[in-house]
Amino acid sequence: MKNKVCIIIVSYNSSENIVQCLDSVIKSCSISNLQIIVVDNDSSDDTVRLVKDLFPSVQIIRSGANRGFAAAVNIGVEHSNSEFVLLLNPDTVMGDHAVENITDFAQKVPHHGVYGGRTTRADGSLEPSSCWGLPSVWSMLLFAMGITTLARGNRWLDPESIGGWMRDSIKEVGVVTGCFLLVSRRVFDELGGFDERYFMYGEDVDFSIKARKAGYRPVICPDAVITHEVGKSSATLGSKMLLVYRGKACLVRTHWHGIAKWSGLSLLWLGACHRAAASSMGSRLKLIRAKDHWETLWSCRKQWIIGYPDRDVDTQDDIKKAELCELDKIRSLQS
Numbered sequence: 001m002k003n004k005v006c007i008i009i010v011s012y013n014s015s016e017n018i019v020q021c022l023d024s025v026i027k028s029c030s031i032s033n034l035q036i037i038v039v040d041n042d043s044s045d046d047t048v049r050l051v052k053d054l055f056p057s058v059q060i061i062r063s064g065a066n067r068g069f070a071a072a073v074n075i076g077v078e079h080s081n082s083e084f085v086l087l088l089n090p091d092t093v094m095g096d097h098a099v100e101n102i103t104d105f106a107q108k109v110p111h112h113g114v115y116g117g118r119t120t121r122a123d124g125s126l127e128p129s130s131c132w133g134l135p136s137v138w139s140m141l142l143f144a145m146g147i148t149t150l151a152r153g154n155r156w157l158d159p160e161s162i163g164g165w166m167r168d169s170i171k172e173v174g175v176v177t178g179c180f181l182l183v184s185r186r187v188f189d190e191l192g193g194f195d196e197r198y199f200m201y202g203e204d205v206d207f208s209i210k211a212r213k214a215g216y217r218p219v220i221c222p223d224a225v226i227t228h229e230v231g232k233s234s235a236t237l238g239s240k241m242l243l244v245y246r247g248k249a250c251l252v253r254t255h256w257h258g259i260a261k262w263s264g265l266s267l268l269w270l271g272a273c274h275r276a277a278a279s280s281m282g283s284r285l286k287l288i289r290a291k292d293h294w295e296t297l298w299s300c301r302k303q304w305i306i307g308y309p310d311r312d313v314d315t316q317d318d319i320k321k322a323e324l325c326e327l328d329k330i331r332s333l334q335s
Helices: 018-028 047-054 069-078 098-108 137-144 185-190 203-213 237-255 258-284 294-299 312-334
Strands: 003-011 034-040 059-062 082-088 092-094 114-120 180-184 219-228
Touching: 003 018, 003 069, 003 098, 018 034, 018 047, 018 092, 018 098, 034 047, 034 069, 047 059, 069 082, 069 203, 082 098, 082 185, 098 114, 098 180, 098 219, 114 203, 137 258, 180 185, 180 219, 203 237, 237 258, 237 294, 258 294
Parallel strands: 003 034, 003 082, 034 059, 114 219
Antiparallel strands: 082 180, 092 219, 114 180
8 A cells, every 4th residue: 555655864974853853753743654764874873773763663774875865865765655755854843734734735736746845943933945946047147246145035136045935825936945845756756856966955956947847836835834954964064065066066067058057157156256255355354254165165166166976986075175175274274
């Protein structure tokens, strides 16, 4: 018998969060035929033991290596037996009936294909990263000019942020992020799953773009609410930024063509250059903290501008280099 929904959680050294996350899922959801799969990306902490000891009904799959988010999601989906799959970050807490609400919504309006919810911070305020606008040459031009930083959250001057919308109404969006994403197994297979080139960051944008090209319209269901603590996936901010911008470059190289592609790459380059220059000046004048990450990103520009490589080991080596570069910068500024 097929389950209604399978919740897939990708973990990597998630022992601080995984217990609270799974506990909230089980307590908040009343669906009887619920399947939960945790795909562990070779954690070195107690994540696997905690899941096995405290949640015997949860299926845990060891990927055998840190293969990245997209590959782990695909592994989880392969082992699922459900009509829908719901991707969930381990650093989230599920709100009451969020699983039922988003699943029922998807069944009522199946033409949207990809579904997200409303994410909040621990204090109940909006955490806007459940969705974004699609990247465009215009949004990257504004980034290159520094306007997206100066006018953060502005509907017209920071378009990927989707303005001041509180995610409290049903609305089609460009991108539903992978922290809380529902899709039917049929649509997931139709779109070819997640592109495993994306180690982390960018795979959900790629998936949403593919969905839109196939005629679907990703949408937010405001009645499905979770709490999300952002920023616990990378050892340092510099290494996280390397992944983010490698994902952005990969998206441009994959989905844009001709002048648009080279314009997009050039604008990413310029935006990082301008911010690194401002960061360097601010550091010398002691106007900003030593841990600012833009100089680290700029020093690694040859790694991220090419997009994601085909081999995971290359990505992991570059992450380590970015972390060492950032630590060296901090030491030099402190000495």
